[in-house]
Amino acid sequence: MANIIVVDDEYWIRNTFKDFLTEAGYDVFTAGDYSEAMSMFAINDFDLVIVDIILGDRSGIDILREIKTKNPASLVVMITGYPQIETASEAVRLGAFDYITKPVKKDALLHVVNTALSYKSLVDEKERYRMHLEAIFRSAKFGIITVDKELHLVRFNGAAAKICGFTDTTDDLYLPESQCSKRCLFTLRETIETKKSHDIYRLECKHKLKSGQVVNITTYPMCDEHERFCGGVMIVHDETTLAELEMKIGNPRKYHNIIGQSEKMQQIYSLIETLSNLKTTVLITGENGTGKELIAEAIHFRGQRSNKPLVKVNCSAISEHLLESELFGHVKGAFTDAISDSTGRFQKADSGTIFLDEIGDITTATQLKLMRVLQEMEFEKVGSSTTIKVDVRVIAATNQCLKDKIKRGQFRQDLYYRLRVVEINLPPLKDRKEDIPLLVEHFLEKFNRDFKKEIHSVSTDVMKAFMHYPWPGNIREMQHAIEHAFVLSNQRTITIDDLPEEFRDVVSANIKQEHEPQIIRIALKNSKWNKSKTARLLGIDRKTLYNKISLYGIKKDD
Template sequence: MSESHSDIHILIVDDEESIRFTFEMFLRREGYGFITTAATLDEALKAVEKENFDLVISDIVLANSSGTELLKYVRSKGQECPVVMITGFPNLNTAAEAVRYGAFDYIAKPVNKETLLRFVRQALKHWDLEREKRSLQQENEKYRRYLEVVFSSVSDAIVTVDEELNIVQLNETARRWFSEIEKAPVTSLKQLPGEMASACLQDAGKVIRDGQTVREHQVECHNNNGEKRMVSLTAAPLRDEIEELSGAVLVLRDITMGVPVEVQEGERTSFHGFIGTSRIMQGLYRLIENVGKVDTAVLVTGESGTGKELTAEALHLESLRRTMPLVKVDCASVPEDLLESELFGHRKGAFTGADRDRPGRLFQADHGTLFLDEIGDISPRMQLRLLRFLQEQTFTPVGQDSPIQVDVRVIAATNVDLHEKVRAGQFREDLYYRLKVVEIHLPPLRERRECIPLLVNHFLRRYAEKLGRNISSISDQSMQILSGYSWPGNVRELSHVIERGCVLCTGSTIQIEHLPQELVKRPVRDDIPAVVTTRPVVEYGENDVDTEKEQLLKTLGRAGGNKARAARMLGIDRSTLYRKLKRYRIVIDSLS
């Protein structure tokens, strides 16, 4: 059987059983695998309702109906497969009517095997070509829309010039910047005064002369008002359709500390503590705004350091509960035997050490929001108690008989795959869906690298001010290293790196020497599988493991395999250490 024929779905409609049987036999012997037959229009309509066909073969004249009615119905359902009509009385009017309603062709009876198979092959080939054409059109349209979105979302200044350094095209940002240093219309880079124009002229001339890209570097410039602007400039060759050099394209980005990044109308550089201008962050801001106003449970997911607590704060501030308390509980940091009392409270004498009544976090969050971080770490008993609360909005403190009614919105967060824990029987499915009325997934920093320069400058300003240092910039090479690193600890890790740089920097610019060596020597790569087992003495090839994994292995070795001690030595929570061990597939099976 031909593989190309075996998955073809064909519908045969004829009120003569012998013709249906004969056509089906011809087609099956030819290798067509899915054949459906119908004796009446009603049977055919039911078949079309259930299935999408690649080809329909129908007699024009059916008992008490017409095959043309089937043809019109197929088209009304949006099925555009070819329809071949069979007629015992061929004439011009019959053909015209069939074509008018979209038939591929019609065959006059009697129909022999060769004629049937020839028309089937032609119809299916036509259908394949039509689908391929539409697919290409859709891809082209998708690509066109993608390019439009890309160019419409670019906040950098973009300038193209010809070989004579005449300006060919400017985007809106470039036009605005140039108007700040030269009010008159500008047609050539040679007309522009100032440091930025001089750098553009120099780089464009070098590109046109050498045909090579001038890599990103920083330029300090001033506008007509004397305001300082730090600009990152890159120039690249512009080639025509036959790959001949036709000019240069310049891309300028404002990286001035304390100056807002230019963005498209309606876009934001920050939102309730989040920093970023990428499309994925714009979507996140809108989602938080919309979900915040709806009083429902939310599950926040994402890797460690992506901002789950920040998300809970933003949701609370966007809600009608913003004037009421936002109470936070880190489920991973509270011992299991104390978490129940922490959440639900207890009465005096409920257990040893309970020397007074204590209201739980749920009571404290009444009319406000309760944020449960690391929800995936709670015990089965706590899962059941939390489920009952979500269902009834009541709870009973430890040592008390009567329940307490509260009005609390619950936001939960986790960096583990809760759905996988449900499948493994480690987390209640009913609680999972109660918490996940709406899910907000936070992107890792490596998926929004375009936000890194903005984040770097944000943290640079923060820590320079906090430490009282006169630090105003970061070198091109340092920024390149930061932008190329995969950031397994995400924004939190970036914040720590910049704080460290500000502590070590004695001048005005953070340089490579102020960055951690694991970033400088070799950035962490996501495409290197981690399959190393921790042992007393292990030799690693230079290209086998990344620097963070090496640090984990060395620290675990120094801690004698004690994970709690290793976590303290690394300055991280035990839950964070467990996640890193799982991420790098490190199995502690023999440490001395």
């Protein structure tokens, strides 16, 4: 029930208003002058104040000023017998909601009052919502950081200050004195450019004052109350303790943004650690969808160049006649469309890392120029004779067999050995099936955030299909399959009917029960023998899981 006070020095007016408003269901108080009104304001909070502009030796404008100073949430409606534009403008400028003129009719009074209180109800609800969000923002145990479209720091909570080393005077996301990896800055920039959410797992901050700190990061595009894009939000979880524990155990489940704890992946993690602080050229090989770009990112961001640029070039996505210009730049007039000077990717990557994806697709002429860069770390822009020197680490990747291309005369042997100082060969998913439950768990978490759903498991049939499927598209194919299921599923568990047809064909091919013990053992191992978690992962209840463990004689030391 709204509280209203009517302030007027004419007895019959204020009491007539009181009768009208009381009849309409409001609690109504009255005051005859400025002093009486001030006394009542001292002990009551009123939702609406209706006040005459003329109050003997004081004015309603004086009351309006006092109310807006002491209780800005109260709305004020002015009454005047002599409406003037100057008076109305002054009242509105000082914060009056509206004004009505004498003689005041009942319908007009009730209309203004109802409109004012409806507006106040909306404002109060918005304020409660804002205060609720503010409380969450302040009390959250994870860091929350917001930036505008130009990546200027807008706000951060206490947890973010602790994790990132921010202070009350911090106004820049990247603090040069911290010497952090800037990976969060790059990820926020990508989110703002693409307006899409991005995740980073197990990022070592390289923070000078937070040595060894490891975090998980998720970035989201941010919109204002009118759904207009206005910047980005970054959520930061401190994973240092868990990462240290896993490293002590010697079997990390996640490394940087890479998921997997199979023996082959552990060997790759160890190799990345060795390579991260070296300038050694690395060639990453493996089928499409195995995560070659993630390996390149891990090598860069784990090393000393982490706060310098990582420039990515998809050599197969750039036309042959433009690739040389993209890599080395060009000067104005070098060719028909060269209307101005252009800086190449190698120059942009100076002091950092360049990642040349699909390196097997570059032409012989470009291979020759690339060979010189690798040898001398210098090049000329297209159309220029001026030599440019750079300090760039080169990481290349391919899904092709470069040795076969060498035999066919399509790839230079000397360039191959320059690129392949160290080779990291990523196994296909079919050769690391023990990582499948971990990847399923990872993509469930990701798409629950993206789709705002609560799907917590996949059924036993789905897990069987995943374990038997050959995965020609590797991890990328799994991601798309689970995303497909999220689009279709309205349940808490993904079933085989939610998957693309090729997976249903696997189940219908009469998967033998003899493989079930292996699936259960892998799920138990990946969940650290947490049987509740294992049951959810397999899409069965705990009683069924216990029965199967007993049936197959599965033991923790198997």
